Structures are given as C-alpha cells and as structure tokens.
C-alpha cells in the first residue's frame with residue numbers, strides 16, 4: 562500500500578541556507594511558468610479560442626505553449642538553482658490542469674512571505690543512509706528518525722523538502738508492502754455526525770455512542786487564539802509606527818489607492834520581524850493542535866474496525882457561505898477529516914459510505930422514521946411530533962446515518978426519495 566511519510570530533518574546551518582535558496586529557486590520557477598501560462602492563455606482567449614487543455618491535441622502547441630527556460634540559463638549558473646528547478650513545471654502543470662478540468666481558479670503565484678517554502682529533490686538518487694539520507698546536490702542530511710527501508714529497485718516517490726515555520730522536513734511516498742485487509746461483510750455500522758458544537762457525534766449499531774469534542778472550544782485552543790490576536794495587533798501597531806506618509810497609487814481596480822511609505826525598510830525593523838516570527842510560531846502551534854485532534858478522532862473511529870462508517874456528504878463550500886458558520890467550519894477542517902477517513906478506512910478494511918447529499922439525517926426521527934419539515938440550527942433537541950421522542954439532535958442524526966441504506970439511484974427524485982420510512 563502506498564503511504565505518505567514526513568520526517569523531520571536536522572540540517573546544518575549551511576544546509577539550511579541551501580534549502581532556503583533552493584526553495585526560492587523553486588518558487589521562482591513556479592511563478593515563471595505560471596506567468597507564461599497566463600500570457601499564452603490570455604493571448605489564446607483574445608484570439609477567440611477557449612482552451613480547455615494545457616497541451617491541446619492535434620494542434621501546433623508551440624505558438625501558445627512556449628518552451629520553459631531553465632532558470633539556470635536565466636539566473637546564471639547558480640548551483641542551488643539546479644537542485645530544485647530540474648523539474649520545475651510539474652507542480653504548476655498540476656495547478657493548470659485543475660484550472661482547465663476542475664473549474665478551479667487560475668493558479669496564483671507563490672509569495673515569498675506567505676507561501677510555504679518547499680522544493681523537489683531528485684527521487685532517483687535519493688538514498689537512505691545511516692542516520693539520515695543523501696540527496697542530489699544536498700549531500701548527507703541528518704534526520705530525526707530513519708527513513709523506511711525499501712526493497713531492491715524501489716524509490717521514494719516525489720520527495721520534497723519543506724519548512725513549516727520552525728523545522729525542515731522531508732516528505733515522500735513509498736510502498737510499505739502491507740496488503741489492506743478485506744472489508745467485513747457483516748458487523749457494526751457507525752454513523753458519524755460532524756457538527757459545529759461538538760466535532761463529531763458517533764453512534765454504532767452495537768449501541769455504543771461516542772462524542773468527540775470540538776478542540777476549538779477548549780481552553781488551550783482559546784488561549785492560543787487569544788495570543789495570536791494579541792500578537793497580530795502588536796505587529797499592526799509596529800507597522801503603523803513605521804509609516805512616514807502615504808503615497809497615492811493606482812490600485813488593481815484602476816481606482817486611486819493609498820500605499821504607505823516606510824520610514825525604514827521593513828526588513829530592517831527587527832522588532833516587527835520578531836513579532837512576525839512569533840505569529841508564525843503561534844499559528845503553527847494552533848495548526849498542530851487541530852491536526853493532532855482530528856487525527857486522533859479518525860484513528861479512533863477506524864481502529865475499532867467496524868464493518869462500515871457512514872458520514873454525511875457535507876456541502877462544505879456551501880456552508881462556508883454562511884458567515885456565521887464559515888470561521889468555525891474552516892477551523893474544524895471537515896474536508897481533511899473526510900480525506901483521513903478515506904485512507905484510514907482503506908488501511909483498516911472498513912467500508913466508508915458517504916450518505917446522499919439529500920438524505921435528511923437530522924430531520925428524520927430515529928425511532929419512528931417520521932421526517933420533520935423544518936429544523937433550525939438552534940434546536941439542540943430533536944422532538945418528534947409523531948412518537949414523542951426527545952433526543953439530542955446530533956445523536957439522532959448519527960443513529961440515522963448508522964442505519965443509512967443507499968437508495969436506488971434513478972428511481973425517485975432526491976426530494977421524493979426519502980419520504981416516510983416504514
């Protein structure tokens with residue numbers, strides 16, 4: 562089974578400098594490619610075409626797909642540029658493909674300040690060593706744990722080195738030769754209701770109920786968020802102190818805009834840079850806290866090896882449009898939960914069922930099957946009008962999900978499909 566792995570590196574300070582330069586070269590190459598794509602795309606659209614592919618078949622591509630120049634040729638013969646730019650167009654090509662085939666936005670450029678520094682390492686020459694690994698043009702790098710052993714002729718796939726604001730990591734995929742167990746035919750079905758109040762309320766058909774709390778409502782997360790806000794205010798204040806006067810420029814929309822002129826160049830403001838560094842570290846801590854929490858939750862769900870796990874098909878982007886919910890949903894990272902459930906279920910031999918988007922898991926009574934017309938988010942207790950059942954709203958939804966039976970597709974319209982259950 563193909564598995565991803567991320568290992569912390571223990572680089573020397575010279576290596577760290579090399580990493581930083583390589584990440585810079587990779588970013589440059591990425592942006593250069595995106596710029597070229599933008600130019601050719603604009604030209605093509607202007608000429609009346611509507612390009613849906615990066616390399617249109619059966620046509621002369623040279624006119625609107627210029628050759629990618631290696632930055633080594635442009636930037637001089639810097640040794641470090643070669644580390645990361647010998648395969649510069651793979652990531653941006655993926656981004657362009659997303660734009661053409663998946664209706665994503667046109668890929669944006671990577672920013673020196675905001676983007677995560679990362680670069681590719683040649684996979685063919687990457688070797689596992691005692692206490693670390695050897696990479697092309699990087700040399701021997703110490704790691705905090707050994708790389709997994711590979712069989713003869715195998716490689717670590719798509720290795721990248723990246724920086725998370727505190728440490729450097731090597732990440733890659735490899736085959737661990739573990740064959741995932743077959744899914745059980747009979748057994749427990751677990752319904753998982755993801756929510757804003759609690760992260761997840763789970764119900765198993767064997768009668769076990771579990772609740773995973775929402776980490777963002779704990780004291781630890783709240784304290785960190787408060788610390789982050791305080792530091793961000795501080796940075797804003799320090800930046801404001803450095804403004805000499807404003808300059809009027811033409812903004813992106815063509816209207817006049819104000820641009821501050823700094824008293825001192827920003828990179829010389831050591832106290833501001835110190836604050837910015839602290840902001841990044843706090844943000845990193847918060848991310849780690851949330852990340853760890855959902856990993857624990859998805860592991861807990863799959864480790865008991867039920868026959869099946871049922872989750873809702875959450876319309877996350879639709880929910881993000883609700884401004885009262887957007888922030889808390891973004892922090893809970895529902896999409897990431899689903900991604901983790903998908904691969905962990907595969908690993909443990911659990912079937913993952915995603916309930917139909919129109920399946921009324923919250924509106925249905927888990928006792929008699931009556932479907933209520935309306936249920937507001939404020940109603941925390943489900944009260945059945947027919948059998949008089951009073952039950953926690955999220956638990957009710959979890960029970961319904963655990964007993965979910967996929968309807969035959971094409972028989973009825975979604976609205977009609979789930980009427981009264983018998």
Ligand SMILES: [Zn+2]
Pocket residue numbers: 926927928929930931945946947948949950
């Ligand atoms: Zn009822």
